[in-house]
Amino acid sequence: MKKQIALFSAFTPLVAAAQNDGLMYGNEKMNVVIGVITIIFIGLGAYLFSIDRKIKKLEDEK
Amino acid sequence: MKGLPYKIAGLLLILFSLTYGLWSEVPELPIVEQSIRNLFYHVSMWFAMVAMMAASFGNAIGFLSSENMVRDRRSISLAETGMFFSVMGLLTGMLWAKFTWGAWWTNDPKLNGTAITMLIYLAYFVLRNSIDDARKRARISGVYNIFAFVMMIVFIGILPRMTDSLHPGNGGNPGFNSYDLDNRLRLVFYPAVLGWILVGTWIASLRYRIRNLEE
Numbered sequence: 001m002k003k004q005i006a007l008f009s010a011f012t013p014l015v016a017a018a019q020n021d022g023l024m025y026g027n028e029k030m031n032v033v034i035g036v037i038t039i040i041f042i043g044l045g046a047y048l049f050s051i052d053r054k055i056k057k058l059e060d061e062k
Numbered sequence: 063m064k065g066l067p068y069k070i071a072g073l074l075l076i077l078f079s080l081t082y083g084l085w086s087e088v089p090e091l092p093i094v095e096q097s098i099r100n101l102f103y104h105v106s107m108w109f110a111m112v113a114m115m116a117a118s119f120g121n122a123i124g125f126l127s128s129e130n131m132v133r134d135r136r137s138i139s140l141a142e143t144g145m146f147f148s149v150m151g152l153l154t155g156m157l158w159a160k161f162t163w164g165a166w167w168t169n170d171p172k173l174n175g176t177a178i179t180m181l182i183y184l185a186y187f188v189l190r191n192s193i194d195d196a197r198k199r200a201r202i203s204g205v206y207n208i209f210a211f212v213m214m215i216v217f218i219g220i221l222p223r224m225t226d227s228l229h230p231g232n233g234g235n236p237g238f239n240s241y242d243l244d245n246r247l248r249l250v251f252y253p254a255v256l257g258w259i260l261v262g263t264w265i266a267s268l269r270y271r272i273r274n275l276e277e
Contacts, residue, residue, distance in 0.1 A: 027085070034081050041080055045073040048264065052063060055271045062275065 069264050075257025079106070083250045093162060100158045101247055102254045107151030108218075110258035114144030114266065115183075115211055122207035125200055134200035135277075137207060139270035141186060143262050148180055163228055170228045175217035182210045 024031050063069070083102040091098055121137035124130070155173070156166045167173060186206055193199035222229060 030084060034084050037080050037084075038077065041073075041077055045077075048073075048261075048268075049063075049069075051268060052069075052264075055268060055275070056063070058275050059271065 065264070065267070068260050072257050072260025072264060075253045076261060077257075079103070079250050079254035079257060083254065086250055087246055089244060089246070097158060097162065098247070100154065102250045104151060104154040104158055106251065106254040106258045107147050107154060109255040110262045111144045111147035111151060112214070112218075113259045114140045114147060114262050115214055117263075117266075118144060119207055119211035122204040122211075126204045129197075131196065131200060134204065135273045136266075136270055137204065138190060139273060140266045141183060141207065142269055143266040145180070145183055145187075146265075147258070147262060148176070148183075152176065152180070159228075168228060170222075171225050172218060172222040172227050172229045175221055179210075179214045179217045182213050186210050 024035065079102045083099055088096065088098050118137045118140035121133045121140065125133035125137060159168060159173075160166050163170075186203060189206055190199055190203045193202060
């Protein structure tokens with residue numbers, strides 16, 4: 001239970017950002033678009049890292 | 063992971079250009095208006111392409127002077143990555159051209175020069191695939207790579223500057239340098255170029271390592 005609370009509290013800044021009128025609603029909601037781009041790009045970077053690791057594994061086997 | 067700092071730095075620099083490039087203030091220009099932000103994305107594709115081709119060229123010379131097959135594998139991997147950037151640069155440029163100059167393709171010397179450059183590099187890949195013997199392939203394509211790189215400099219670096227061109231900085235058109243307040247653009251543009259070159263190097267190194275595994 002305590003762990004769950006800790007987990008949720010990690011998201012509070014995000015939840016707060018989504019709820020209050022500040023950050024994400026600002027800039028004519030352009031910030032939401034920038035957020036989406038950020039998520040996609042982080043995903044792409046993570047994908048590159050996973051390919052890198054896979055190749056490393058093959059190199060180690062060789 | 064080898065080279066972790068440069069990989070992360072490259073990703074962060076691009077991420078900076080993707081986010082701050084949309085937040086930042088840009089000069090108010092006629093016709094291009096907000097699409098001047100494409101400078102951060104479209105133009106950095108070409109800078110990354112030229113960097114990849116230059117590194118490919120350097121490795122081609124490296125192979126020819128050392129006969130070390132590692133240099134040949136680096137050379138082709140970098141050229142492939144450069145080709146990817148040029149395709150991205152061409153597609154994004156066509157979209158930008160349509161809404162700035164009014165056509166998907168114009169007879170601008172830079173556009174035609176780029177098309178010729180891409181055909182020259184396509185011929186490089188065809189040439190490589192047509193030779194079975196690895197050493198022979200490396201030697202012949204190494205020589206061809208030198209020719210291709212020099213042609214690229216001529217077609218996208220020199221000829222467009224000698225005639226009229228729609229592109230800034232060519233044929234008497236003012237470059238971005240002469241626009242006022244362009245330090246705001248530079249602040250995003252240079253990190254974007256550096257970021258794409260770093261990530262391009264990373265992608266090329268992945269292709270190179272796969273090639274090593276295939277040997």
